[in-house]
Amino acid sequence: MNDDTLAYAVTFRRRQRNIILRVQGDGTLVVSAPTGTPQVRIDEFVASKTRWIARRRAATAELPPRIERDSAQFERHRAEMQAALADLMPLWCERLGVAKEPRISIKVMSTRWGSCNARLHKINLNVELARRGSEALEYVLVHELAHLFHQNHGPGFYALMDEHLPDWRARRARLRALQ
Ligand SMILES: [Zn+2]
Numbered sequence: 353m354n355d356d357t358l359a360y361a362v363t364f365r366r367r368q369r370n371i372i373l374r375v376q377g378d379g380t381l382v383v384s385a386p387t388g389t390p391q392v393r394i395d396e397f398v399a400s401k402t403r404w405i406a407r408r409r410a411a412t413a414e415l416p417p418r419i420e421r422d423s424a425q426f427e428r429h430r431a432e433m434q435a436a437l438a439d440l441m442p443l444w445c446e447r448l449g450v451a452k453e454p455r456i457s458i459k460v461m462s463t464r465w466g467s468c469n470a471r472l473h474k475i476n477l478n479v480e481l482a483r484r485g486s487e488a489l490e491y492v493l494v495h496e497l498a499h500l501f502h503q504n505h506g507p508g509f510y511a512l513m514d515e516h517l518p519d520w521r522a523r524r525a526r527l528r529a530l531q
Contacts, residue, residue, distance in 0.1 A: 421460045433477065490517075
């Protein structure tokens, strides 16, 4: 490819169906593609995403470095989130009809904003949410609480989200833009 800014590293995966492009924190491009995808096809795909790549690079350049596990910064952000959750958790358990508040663990998570283990009645939240604003934290909390009722992303799950947090899609879009 002539354009250096569109240079990428590629991994081929047998069980993948589509070409997936990621912009890493340092701005470099990483592509994964189904085994056997011709180089020219991948070049075309990456070239077609030029504007998206530029937007992602601009967005990641503005982000502060990731919070490191066990750092003073981590403890500070975890305390901030715990303080926010002291209000949000009882409010949302009440609204959704969660009888007993789940255990919360605030952690460094590399790929997700949160997760829910319904069987253990436990929710994990990514400490990075401390820097994404209270609307984002509330959205992820409600999402994970909804998983106590629906362990998938099926129609019942989305119906619950729509009923209780009607602007959740906009909140998710804002959070994704900040990723
Ligand atoms: Zn989910």
